[in-house]
Amino acid sequence: MDAPRAARLAVAARPPGPRAPARFPFASSTAPRRAGWWWCLRDPRADSSGGGSTFPSPGRCTRLALAHRNRKSPAANLGLPPPRPPRSPAAGIGKVTGDGGCEGRPLVECAGDRPTQEPAGVVEEKASEMSSTVPKSSNIFWHDCGVGKADRQKLLKQKGCVVWITGLSGSGKSTLACTLGRELHTRGKLAYVLDGDNLRHGLNKDLGFKAEDRVENIRRVGEVAKLFADAGLVCIASLISPYRRDREACRALLSDGSFVEVFLNMSLELCEARDPKGLYKLARAGKIKGFTGIDDPYEAPLNCEIEIKEVDGVCPTPSDMAGQVVTYLEEKGFLHE
């Protein structure tokens, strides 16, 4: 046989855009479909659950373009009968053949929020914004492993989640992250801190503080945090993360309820008075440009899970702040099997 059939499908995606939206809200429209088809590899687990989820997860539809710029549908190019929408997502249109690693996996049209009725231009525009879910590479496939998140959670007797701490520089993010990490450790729970300052020494050392660098910073950390949560850990991410949209994009990477946004709502005055690194002083003197809260924006959360703020100008102690988060995690069942 010539090249694997599955490998004839190439993923068409634009380079990542600067911001990722929280969701992929495809509104239906009557505009005709243009060349290009949206398909998902069907999640084999959907068969047992009876659901119609797509793979790797609902909404992660990929526009599959055909090699040789063939305008036929992917199904036709796979030697399958042409699809007849509307179609049950559980049915699939056939199976991927060849030896590309996805043999036997059902190929389906994306269900639910699939963009079949969306003008292609609009769809592509949205795809370009989905920097964290639309891969730039082609011919890539998702591989599942035998041991899953549920198995790891059972082993650890806890549930994976992300505690995302946001706030101005000096608001106490690192302090809360470390105090919370210690508290969880004491309780025999596995947690890991992803601190913005620390990550900028390694993973993100190529990034500065321009808007697009901050966007990429948050995107990367969101993806890493998602992996830690999938590993079954309580992942504590503490970054300024000044843009609401980026935090929402990180939230959208996690299953419902497992992204816990903690807003350290401390006044600029308090943070500036603390100024442990002398950065506010430098920013005020014009020696640092684009400093959050001074000459760069901070967008406060609108619907965070936990807000910690000063009472009569007094900040709760680190231990109180951590206690608030632990109580929330307890109540939501993250600290149990």
Ligand SMILES: Nc1ncnc2c1ncn2[C@@H]1O[C@H](COP(=O)(O)OS(=O)(=O)O)[C@@H](OP(=O)(O)O)[C@H]1O
């Ligand atoms: N221009 C500017 N604006 C804000 N912060 C600055 C800047 N330059 C350096 N720093 C130091 O970098 C730390 C913030 O890094 P983050 O990765 O959390 O920032 S961001 O989320 O990408 O905005 C931040 O650490 P924290 O004080 O712990 O927040 C600062 O020490």
Ligand SMILES: Nc1ncnc2c1ncn2[C@@H]1O[C@H](COP(=O)(O)OP(=O)(O)O)[C@@H](O)[C@H]1O
């Ligand atoms: N709850 C708190 N009460 C009193 N001081 C605090 C509290 N949280 C943090 N601090 C102090 O404020 C300063 C900034 O805290 P830090 O955790 O480094 O903030 P961030 O990581 O947001 O920049 C540090 O000197 C820290 O000791």
